[in-house]
Amino acid sequence: MDTYTLVVRETSTHEGVDVDVIGEDGLIETTTQLTYSDYNVAPERDDDRPDRIEEEFTVDASSIDLQLERDGRTFAFQAIADGEVAARIEVADSDWDLRD
Numbered sequence: 001m002d003t004y005t006l007v008v009r010e011t012s013t014h015e016g017v018d019v020d021v022i023g024e025d026g027l028i029e030t031t032t033q034l035t036y037s038d039y040n041v042a043p044e045r046d047d048d049r050p051d052r053i054e055e056e057f058t059v060d061a062s063s064i065d066l067q068l069e070r071d072g073r074t075f076a077f078q079a080i081a082d083g084e085v086a087a088r089i090e091v092a093d094s095d096w097d098l099r100d
Contacts, residue, residue: 001060004029006079006087009052010096014043017091019077032066039070041098043096050096057087073098 007020016035035092036042061081070075073093079086093099 001058003056003058004064004087006055006057006077006089007040007052008054008077008089008091010049012049015047017075017077019066019068020086021066021079029064030066034068034075035036036098040100041093042045043097045097053089053091055087055089057081059086061086063099 003024005022007018007022009018010016011018011033015037018033018035020031021029027061039043057079058080063082064086065080067080069078073092076088077091078088
């Protein structure tokens with residue numbers, strides 16, 4: 001069994017979100033990025049970035065992938081281990097002050 005951390009954080013340019021799965025050794029196992037404009041939203045705040053969100057999970061898997069879902073006004077970021085959801089972080093537009 002290996003322990004990983006799903007990490008979700010806003011990019012330094014405030015234009016989107018970086019999503020990583022980091023292994024116990026601190027190395028990035030898989031990563032992806034989304035741009036807010038692809039979802040017709042933008043941050044409605046000053047230069048402050050929201051705090052990064054982390055969720056640790058332990059699995060025995062041969063592959064780990066990332067999946068993004070958008071449901072209404074919520075992003076859901078999932079770590080998929082061998083085809084099964086191993087970790088999930090949801091961020092509502094209101095949580096990060098995003099607007100249409």
